[in-house]
Amino acid sequence: xxxxxxxxxxxxxxxxxxxxxxxxxxxxxxxxxxxxxxxxxxxxxxxxxxxxxxxxxxxxxxxxxxxxxxxxxxxxxxxxxxxxxxxxxxxxxxxxxxxxxxxxxxxxxxxxxxx
Numbered sequence: 001x002x003x004x005x006x007x008x009x010x011x012x013x014x015x016x017x018x019x020x021x022x023x024x025x026x027x028x029x030x031x032x033x034x035x036x037x038x039x040x041x042x043x044x045x046x047x048x049x050x051x052x053x054x055x056x057x058x059x060x061x062x063x064x065x066x067x068x069x070x071x072x073x074x075x076x077x078x079x080x081x082x083x084x085x086x087x088x089x090x091x092x093x094x095x096x097x098x099x100x101x102x103x104x105x106x107x108x109x110x111x112x113x114x115x
Contacts, residue, residue, distance in 0.1 A: 005099040007043045021072060025064050028072055037107030038076045038083070042068050048100040051089040069104045078106030084114075 010017035011027050020040065021028040031039040042065045048054060054062060066085065073079040083106030088095040 005047065006097055007041075007099040007101065008047060011043070011045060021068065021075075023068075025061055026068055028068060031103070036105040036110075038073075038078050038105065040069075040072055040076070040104040042072070042102040042104060044100055049098040050095060050100055051087050054100070065102045069102060072104055073106060076106065082106065082110075084110055086114075 004012070004014075006015070007027075007029075009015045010019075010029065017027075018030040018032075019027055020030060025045060027043050027045065029041045029043065031041055044061055044065060046058070046061060048058065069085050070079070073083045083104060086103040086105070087100070088103070
């Protein structure tokens with residue numbers, strides 16, 4: 001059996017996490033190293049290592065992550081001012097935990113291009 005990721009351990013209650021929302025498909029945590037006043041991680045319960053491993057069968061789940069992102073943006077008060085959603089995929093994109101997660105960032109003005 002593969003070693004559990006940090007996110008899986010939080011979802012399983014083995015480690016603490018600032019969970020702000022959960023349903024049968026995903027969990028939403030506050031990032032422990034926020035890059036904006038609002039920085040949430042929307043994590044599917046299904047352990048998909050990265051966007052590179054997403055399949056057609058995962059399409060409804062990925063769509064659900066974005067619906068939850070919109071709901072969280074409204075709840076956090078950033079829906080009207082704007083927010084950014086990001087999947088980091090692989091080492092060049094600074095993916096550090098190989099359990100797919102969607103970043104929701106907002107509460108400040110962003111620049112373009114990022115990073």
